[in-house]
Each structure stands twice: as C-alpha cells, then as structure tokens.
Amino acid sequence: MAREFLMRKGLESAQLEADLLVAHALGTDRLGMLLKLEERVAPDQLDAAREALVRRGRREPVAYITGRREFYGRPFLVGAGVLIPRPETELLVDQAREVLEERGDDAAPARVLDIGTGSGCLAVTLALEVEGLRPHAVDASEDALSWARQNGTALEADVEWIHGDGFDVLKRGAPWDVVVSNPPYIDPSHAEQLEPDVRDHEPGIALFGPANDPDLWARELVQNASRFLAPGGVLLVELGHDQAARLEGIVSGIQIVPDLSGVPRVLRLQAGD
C-alpha cells in the first residue's frame, strides 16, 4: 500500500522509499522491519508512517523526513533550512585529507576554513579524520549553522563555528593552509529544471549563485587565492557539472579533479611557497 501510494505520486524509487519511511516510523531499519513483520503495529506508529508517506508524496526529501543523511560513513542530522550533503562532496574531503596528511608531523596545526558549511559535513568530517585538526566553518544562514552545530556536538567534532559572510571571514582570518568550499552554483534561471524535491524544499541560499553568473563565488576564490592562502596553501572548490571549462583557464596552476562518474568536480589550486 505504501509503495503504491508513492508510485501514484510519481516517485521512481517507490519501494525503497516506502520501506525506509515505514521503517523509520516504526523506529527501526529495513531489516528490523522484516523481523517485526508479525508484530502488531501501534496506532501512533501507523499515524507516523502515514504522515511520513504523505510528506514524501508532497516531494519533501526522504532525508528531511527521516532527519538524517550519511556522509563519509557518518550520520548527519538534516532538516528544513539546510542542504542535504551529496555523495560527490566526499571528494572534497578526500582532497583536503590528502593535502593535510602530506604535512609533516612537525608542521604547526593546519589552519583550515570551510566556507558555506551547511550541515557542517566537510568541517566535521575533517575534524574527525585528521588528527589534531580544529577547522573553522562559516555560514551566512543561521538555520544552516544551527544544524552544523548540532552535528558537531552529536559527532563530537571540535570545530570553530562562525555565523557571517564567508568572504569576510576568509579575509579576516587569512592566511589559511586549506580553504574548502562547496558554493551555491546553480543558475537561478535553471530552477525549473531541478527536481521539485530540491527546488521546493532545499534552501535557495544553498543552491543558487547570482543570476547569470553562477561562477562568481568560485572565480572570486580563485582570483584572490594568493591573498588568503599561506605559502603552499591549497584552495579546494566543488564545481557544478559544467563549470570546469569556464574556470580552469582563469589563472595558471588550476587542477581539476574528476569524481567517480568522471564529472570534473573539484577545482584545486596551490599557492606558491
């Protein structure tokens, strides 16, 4: 019944989503649900399942309904007001880890800034993956930052959270050894082409770059990198699928790293020593 309801609403992964949502309402996972098949379902659990399915039928993202999304093997709390972490963003973590782990043990603790931290997925993951690291993370959205702080607390990550404009913090706190950012890079004129799950539910401030110039944020970072990076410091920026060609020639030394699907996904730029 749950699957048919979601199929009627036009959802492609109706079976999987129905299982996830019903399991969540029953306070278990998909396997746990199978084990409980012969148990009676309490009326409040039935109500919770019905509500979850109705929300999904209105195209609210599954992660907002269950309140969680996995990133780099850890559960991140998410809900209205924050971007749901995407798997391709894990490449930014891999790249930053590579840079940070190459620093010798004798080097001073690295100064790392995550601009537009959202759920905190990058800053929290780096704090937990790189020993002794205490990243700074900034977001202009109070709502997003409150999710980031909750994730820092829940996952016991030591991060300096800052509410404000990313570029102010970037300038004020320079020099940085590593700057990571997954900026809002969708052209607002393409909003109609987005899935309703994204367009109607995730925050516009996290999705859309300035009208007619979705590259602005990445370009500003690249063009000013020598001003805010420490000698040998590295800038890592996530790109939309079509941005690399427009950005890779604007200064020399830019490297573009593809993701697992072959999409040019991360822009990497190292400052001279």
Ligand SMILES: C[S@@+](CC[C@H](N)C(=O)[O-])C[C@H]1O[C@@H](n2cnc3c(N)ncnc32)[C@H](O)[C@@H]1O
């Ligand atoms: C694409 S989301 C990335 C979120 C998270 N880093 C991730 O990868 O899932 C961009 C984030 O930038 C934030 N943002 C937008 N403009 C900003 C600004 N001027 N200064 C700081 N953060 C900003 C948004 O609130 C949003 O959380």
